[in-house]
Amino acid sequence: MTAHVIADDAEALAVAASLAAEFRAGASARDAERRLPREELDRLSASGLLAATVPAEHGGADVSASTLAEIFRLLASADASLSQIPQSHFVYVNVIHRHGTDEQRKFFFAELLAGRRFGNAQSEAGTKHVQDIRTRLHPGPAGSYVLDGVKHYSTGALFADWIPVLARAEDDNLHVAYVPSNAPGLTVIDDWDGLGQRTTASGTVRLEGVEVPADRVLPHHLTFEGPQLHGAVAQLLHAAIDAGIAGGALAEAAEFVRTKSRPWFESGVESAAEDPLLIQRFGELAIQVRASEALLREAARAVEAARADLTDDSAAEASIAVAAAKVWAAQAAVEVASALFEVSGTRSALNSLNLHRHWRDARTHTLHDPTRWKIQHIGRYVLNGTRPPRHGLL
Numbered sequence: 001m002t003a004h005v006i007a008d009d010a011e012a013l014a015v016a017a018s019l020a021a022e023f024r025a026g027a028s029a030r031d032a033e034r035r036l037p038r039e040e041l042d043r044l045s046a047s048g049l050l051a052a053t054v055p056a057e058h059g060g061a062d063v064s065a066s067t068l069a070e071i072f073r074l075l076a077s078a079d080a081s082l083s084q085i086p087q088s089h090f091v092y093v094n095v096i097h098r099h100g101t102d103e104q105r106k107f108f109f110a111e112l113l114a115g116r117r118f119g120n121a122q123s124e125a126g127t128k129h130v131q132d133i134r135t136r137l138h139p140g141p142a143g144s145y146v147l148d149g150v151k152h153y154s155t156g157a158l159f160a161d162w163i164p165v166l167a168r169a170e171d172d173n174l175h176v177a178y179v180p181s182n183a184p185g186l187t188v189i190d191d192w193d194g195l196g197q198r199t200t201a202s203g204t205v206r207l208e209g210v211e212v213p214a215d216r217v218l219p220h221h222l223t224f225e226g227p228q229l230h231g232a233v234a235q236l237l238h239a240a241i242d243a244g245i246a247g248g249a250l251a252e253a254a255e256f257v258r259t260k261s262r263p264w265f266e267s268g269v270e271s272a273a274e275d276p277l278l279i280q281r282f283g284e285l286a287i288q289v290r291a292s293e294a295l296l297r298e299a300a301r302a303v304e305a306a307r308a309d310l311t312d313d314s315a316a317e318a319s320i321a322v323a324a325a326k327v328w329a330a331q332a333a334v335e336v337a338s339a340l341f342e343v344s345g346t347r348s349a350l351n352s353l354n355l356h357r358h359w360r361d362a363r364t365h366t367l368h369d370p371t372r373w374k375i376q377h378i379g380r381y382v383l384n385g386t387r388p389p390r391h392g393l394l
Contacts, residue, residue, distance in 0.1 A: 019044060036199050108162075292328050336362075
């Protein structure tokens with residue numbers, strides 16, 4: 001595969017906007033038919049966007065957190081499934097940024113610039129909690145490792161060239177093993193049946209005696225031993241997806257009301273778009289969407305400030321800013337996607353129109369991690385100055 005190389009932030013945003021417009025056209029049909037977006041992902045890879053955070057010294061554009069968040073918001077406003085697929089891709093690019101050796105960075109950044117995709121094999125089902133990782137990384141022959149385990153919710157794995165696998169070594173420390181998708185003993189099962197984000201293919205990955213060379217394994221546990229932005233960047237992208245879902249739902253609702261809805265007979269107006277009660281509700285919804293986008297931009301700036309001067313305090317401020325953005329964007333996505341029916345009227349509930357995909361996507365994606373705990377951390381920080389904990393969900 002060959003890919004275009006993005007030059008700078010401005011080009012990255014222009015390419016993302018163009019792709020979002022292209023992907024929007026087929027989003028409803030892909031969702032309704034559960035038609036996996038292989039061609040669209042190939043377009044995304046070829047565009048160079050998946051290598052947008054590669055450092056300049058390795059030939060990449062090294063775009064800002066603000067640009068990366070906006071890329072995800074734009075894509076999510078068009079297709080919330082498609083935008084979800086590369087979220088883990090960028091998370092595990094960040095692991096290479098921080099903990100890769102020179103040789104690992106050189107190899108994997110070249111892969112990214114060539115258009116290669118990372119998936120993920122991270123979460124597990126049936127364990128005590130989300131961080132109870134039981135996949136094991138055993139010593140193998142000639143200094144290599146062997147992976148055994150089962151992963152669920154493996155978004156992007158079905159479309160990936162490389163699958164980063166979160167596993168515990170014999171000392172119980174977490175590592176990430178970057179495994180080629182065609183590795184013997186690795187099986188990706190397309191068994192995702194979520195009510196929303198239907199085309200993410202977030203299914204199961206089985207690992208049975210998968211051999212991994214030592215130079216494809218990175219010490220992920222070191223990420224959380226000092227101030228870090230791993231969790232903040234990961235959650236920033238989730239917030240961007242929610243903000244995009246909210247914006248996309250509002251835009252589709254407005255178009256529907258302008259072109260298809262009938263005015264309520266008591267309103268005395270000729271078109272639904274002139275109904276003062278609908279105008280009021282659209283104003284309220286627009287404020288929610290604008291607030292989610294403003295908090296997203298503020299959170300991205302906090303991440304950039306912390307990246308420029310990473311300390312315990314700057315990392316904490318970034319995590320809190322991102323948490324606030326995620327809480328608001330999650331609420332906005334669910335409410336605006338639900339209000340779409342309220343403002344559009346009875347016809348909008350027709351299954352054939354598939355307008356419910358916005359709500360299904362919002363309801364599914366916002367279950368990723370509970371915002372109630374983010375509110376707790378925000379409250380502790382504001383009231384008592386307690387820094388949030390160091391983990392991948394803050």
